[in-house]
Amino acid sequence: MNKKIIRTLSTVAILGLFSCTSEEQRLRSAQESINAQDLAADTKILASDEFEGRAPASVGEEKTVEFLGKEFQSLGLKPGNGGSFFQEIPMVVITAEPGARLEVKGPKKSFAFAYKNDFVALTERVVEEVSLADSEVIFAGYGIVAPEYDWNDYQGLDVRGKTVVVLINDPGYATEDPALFSGRAMTYYGRWTYKYEEAARQGAAGIFIVHETEPAAYPWGVVENGWTGPQFNLTSEDNNMSRCAVEGWLQLETARKIFEQAGQNYDELKKAAARRGFKAVPLGLKASLSLKNSVKKVTSRNVVALLPGSKRASEYVIYMSHWDHFGINPGLEKDQIFNGAVDNATGTAALIELAEAFKKLKRPPQRSIVFLAVTGEEQGLLGSEYYAAHPIYPTAKTAAVINMDALNTYGPMKDITVVGYGLSELDGYIESAAKEQGRTVNPDPTPEKGSYFRSDHFPFAKQGIPAVYPSGGTDSVEHGKEWTLAKREKYTAENYHKPSDEFDPNWDLSGAVDDLRLLFKVGYRLAMESTFPNWKEGTPYKAKRDADLAAAR
């Protein structure tokens, strides 16, 4: 359908509302105030070169959080953290000197691999130097210990002081066997974050994940950009000394060479690793690597704004987006600024649009609405992890979290994709708001990419707060499914986490506007109720929620 016709139809729909109560009219006009021009204008500012790619603790951060604080203030929202619009987050920045070499010695041959081209490595330990010195190399399959799936890649293995090489994703993905893990859908065991955590628990000195584009869900360039340059982390009491000394990735070709050097075949061992009963394989090789770091303590900020509720102001619905991106990489030849326009200037601009819409209501909803722009998402969900560990609003009084990350720029969709669909009672709210728009709700079309573990709602889920991440759609009204999926794939391959993720005046943001209007309804309804939504039976997050709600009663 042509856009003019759609606009005429919605005008007719508005005119038809004269018979409704003024309350409903106000709700409708607040919802309709969300529009593409405003969304584009704010996205353009946040993604401009002037904001320098919005890295935490940079000039770009200053500009970004100041802009957001001012916007929220001028909309008439209250500072969300006592008297402040900001929640300060202590971080440590570790920058490894480039040029490190990974040496792998075998009984016959030795190889040296080049930083960035062949591998990346870093340390989370807050120290100026870490090294692996002739550390024994072991292939530990998927590097997973999962009692509930009866799986243990570290069974009978002592990896203390050793270096493990592991595969990305999980055996369910690899075999597509629904009886293994979650079948093709990635479990948390498939995420690199988990693999590093587990290797540290096992006492390994080093861990390298073999990069493969499909199971990792992104190309080597993303690893190369993300794992080199300044690395941010939350500070911890033990200075992260409980982490492995070295964490890294190997290019697939590097891994093949290493396995060959050990007289093994990578593809065969990879296949074997996905079978139940697989036993880790010592490769008979020794790895050496030294990383020199500069270490700096910094403070970054979450931005928090509050619209106090009109009846139950001490209960909350949170809208969240991460404001940060990768900043500037002076090592790049051409464009050095990671503008992060789609990811996540769009979601951040959406917070402003939603705040404005809620302010348009004559009377705020009964519960308070929180607008939370978090920092350090790209560096490992740092701002949301920190908030979840130091919640400003009690978790038991937080009805739900709606996370927005990278809005749809491809126009109207017949459906809305919800990452986390099927996990909580939030499903019903989204379904009914979607139905009002004549749209359907779809689960994540690519659960093998592990998106549920890759954005800011996840730390909230771990704290028991029902959290969803609605994320565009898969079926364009005008162009259909194949076209939409191709567009999404193209973005991942060409622009995701690259300097080319820039604002484009040719985007069609009308689909994003549909999504935000839908999410406005969802948040509004949650804020008008007195009950607290929960997780569905059988989800790993329900026990925490049950305990929280029981304790608050």
Ligand SMILES: [Zn+2]
């Ligand atoms: Zn993002």
